[in-house]
Amino acid sequence: MFLNRPDLILIALPSQIYIVYQQLKVNNTTNALKCLFVGSIPFIIWEFFSLVYYGLPLPNTAYAKLNTGLPKYELMKQGILYYIDVIQFDPFTIGVIITALIASIVSRSILHKLLSFGVLLYLLYILKIGGDFMSGRFFAVPFFATALVVSSFNYHRLKNINIFFFIILLFGLSSININSPKVMRNGLVTASKDNIRGTGIADERKYYSSRKRSLFASLSNNYGLNYKESVYDTNIGNSYANVHTRKAGIGFFGVWHGPEHYIIDKCGLVDPLLSKIPQDFNTNWRIGHFVRSLPYGYKESIQSNKNLIINDDLSEYYDTIRSITRGDVFTLERLKHILYLNIGLYNHYIEEYLKFNTYKIEYLETQKIDISKLQAPKRSGHIWNQNTVIIKPEHYLVINLNTAMSIKSFDISYDHTDLYTVIFVNKDKIVENVRVYGQYGSTGLNRKEVLFDNPVIADEVFIVPEDGDEKYSIGHFIIGNSGD
Template structure:
C-alpha cells in the first residue's frame, strides 16, 4: 500500500473513532456467555473444562474463544490483587471483545479496502448496523469469528495462484474458524473446494490443506476422547428435538423478518452486495459470496436463533469487506450510498420503540424487554444490567460470589442438585458445589437425548427436553434410580463415558459404540410419559 493511499485513509480515522465509541458504549454480556464462565472457572481451578464437576460435558460452542479467555484468566489469576477482583471473568470478556472488534475495524479500514471512500462507507455501515454493534461484544464468540473471517477473506482476495503457502494459510484460518465455531466452516468451504479443484497438483494441495486443518482435527480428537462426542452438548440439545423441518424453516424466515424490522440496514446491505457481487465478473467475490449464501440458507434451515441479529453480523462483515474493495468513481453514486446508509441505519432508532438504544444501555427501567411473538428477543435490552457502563455505574460486577479464589469444590459434601434456567448467571451464583440441571438441557448429556415435553410448544434455542423419572434422585445419590429400564441402561453406558475413568480402553470402546448408534434403540420408545412430574 503506497504512502499516499495510507495518508488518504487517515480521513477514515474519525469514522473509526465513532465505531470504537459505539462498541465501548454499548458493550455488554448476555446470559449465554456466562454459561462459558462457569466452565472457565472449573478449568482454571483444575476441575477440567466442564460445567458440572465430575461430569465431562462441553456446554460451550466456541472452543477457541474459550481457550482465549482461559489464557487471559490464567495470566490474571497469577496477579493476586488484579483490578478486576471477583468480576474478572466478566471484565476480561468485555475487554477482549472490545479489543478484537477494534482490531477488526482497523484491519478493515487500513488493510482491506481499496480506497478511502470504501473505508468510510464500510465503517458507517458497521456503526449503524445494530447486529454488528451489538455482537461486537455480547460475551459470545462473534468478535473472534469476525477477525478470523476477515483475515481469511483478505488472504483469499490477495492469494497467489497455486501458492502452497497461501493454501496453507487459508486452510489454517478456516480450521481456526471451525474451532471457534464449527458451523462457520460454511463460509470457508466454497473457497477451499475451488482452490483444490483448480489446483494442478491436487494431491499436494490436499496434503497442504490437511496440515492447515490440524488445529480443528486436534480439537475434534480431543473432544471425542475427553467428552466422548465430537460436538458440544448444546448442539445435541438443539438437534434432537423431533420438530418438523418445515416448522424450523418457517421460524428461520421469521428470524429474517425480525431483523428487517429492528435492523433493516444489515440485511439490506447483505442482499444488495450479494446481488451486485453475483452480477459482476469478479470470480473471487462470487466464491466468497457462495459461502455467505450457504450460511444464510443454513440459518433459515435451523430456525435462526432467539437472539435477534446474532447470525447476521458475520455475513455483514464479509459483504461490507467486498463492497469496500470496489471502486467508487461516481461522486453522485457514492453520495447516494452514504445517504441511504445513514437514513436506513439511523431511522429505526427513532421509529421502532422496541429497539435497544443505539448509543448506550441506560437504566433497566428505561426499556421494556422485547421478545416478539416468535420468541426472538433483542438480547441487549434483556440484559441491560450486564452492560459495561451499567456495571461501572453500580461499581460492581454481576453476581460472582464464588469467582477466583472462592471457587472451591468440596468433594466430601452431599451432591446438591438444582433445576433452573436461564443457566448462566444462576449457575455462577450457586457456585461449584451444585450440580445444575438446565430446563433446556444445555448442560445435561442425558436430557439432550430425550424427547421434548410438548413438540408443538417451543421457543427457538429453548427446547425443553423431559427429565426422566428418577433422574434427579440418580444425580443426588450416585445410584441409577431411573424408572424406565431402557433409559436406565442407556444412562449406564452414557455415564461411563462422561464420568468413568478417562484413560480406559473399555471407555474408548463405549465411545465408539455410542457414536455409531449401538444404543439408540433403547430410546426409541421413550415418550413424555416417562418424564418426572
C-alpha cells in the same frame, strides 16, 4: 471459524473448496494435500481432543438445540419470524447483506461469488433451524462477510453505480428509527418489560446492559448473591445434596452458588443426557429454549451419583453417558462407548424410551376413578378446579373402563398450563400412549380430541402429569368406540 462455531463452516466452505481446487491445478497432488493437511491441523487436533475427552465431536449445545423433536415446518415458521425481526429492528444489517448478494452476481471476482454463496447457504441454514432467541445474533457473521464483499467491490465499472449506493443509503436511513436500546449517561440501557417479544426473540443487549453485565460493568448482580463467594472451596464428595432444576440462567447461577450445587439444565445445553432426548412438540415452545421433561429417577440419580433412572432403555443409555463423562479417560471400555455412541449404535435406547415414554407407573402414587365420573364435557376455558378431577403432585390418574374396549378416539379436557401423557393399558400392559399439551395464551381447561389410525384395545387409561405448575386437573374423558 469452525473452532469458534462449527456451523459457520458453511460460509467459508465454497471458498475453501475453490482454493484447494486451484492448488491441485497449479501444484502436484501431493503438495496440495500437504498444504490442506497443514491448514487442517488445528481442526484435527481439536476434534481428536473433543472426541477423546468429551466423547463427542461437537459442543453439547449443538445436540441440545438441533435435536429438538419439533416438526420442520414449525422451525421454518420461526426462521421466517427471525428474518422479519432483523428487518424490523436492524434493517441496515440485512441491507448490507442483500447489497452484497446482488453485487456478487455482477462481480468479476470468483471469491466474491463464492463468499456470497457461502453466506446464502448460511442464511438458508438459519431459516431451517428456526433462527435464534437473540435478535440479530446469527446475522452478525453474514454481515461481516458481506461487508467485505461490498467494501472490495469495483463499483467504477458499473453503469448503474448509483443503484447500489441508493440501496445502502435506503437501509441506512431506515435504521435510524429502529427500536434499539438507548444508551444513557451512565452507560446503561433503559430496561423494559418487552425485551422478549411475542415471537420468543429477545433484545439481549438491552437485557444484559440494564443489569450491569457489560464488559466494563460491575460484577454485582440483581439476584442478591455475592460473586466474591469462592467457587472452589467445597468438595462435593460422592453425591450432590443440593440439586437444582432450571430452565435458564444456569451460568450465573452455577458460578454464584459454587460446585457444591448441581444444576440440571432442562434445556439440555450442559446436560449430556437431556441433550440427546428431543423436546416433545407443544405449542408453548420458545426458540433456543427447548425444555425437556425430566426422566423419572434422573434427579435421584444425580443426588446419589448412581443410575436410578426408572425406564430400562434409558437406564442403559445413561450408563453409557456416565461412562463417557465420568469414567477414566483412557480405558478401552470408555473408548468403545464413544465409538458406538457416535456411529449411532446406542440410538435404539432413545427410540425405545420415546416410544413407550419415560417411566414405569409404579414410580408414582395412584388416584382411581370410574370413567362414568368423567362423562360431562367441559369446554375450553372452563375453570380448572371447578367440577374437575384434581390430580395430586407425584400421582397419576387411573381411569377404570370396567371392560376391555376398542377405542378409535378420545375427547379430553385438561389444565392449559400442563403436559400430560395418556396411557392405554390392556391386561396390565401398555398398548398406546399419547401426549397432550397446554395452549399458549389460553386460560382454564384445554379441550382436545385425538383420533387413532387403528383401534386401541384397553381396559384402563392412565393420565400422568409430566410437567407444569403442579395444579393438575382433568375435566372430562370421553371415549369414541370403533363401532360409533
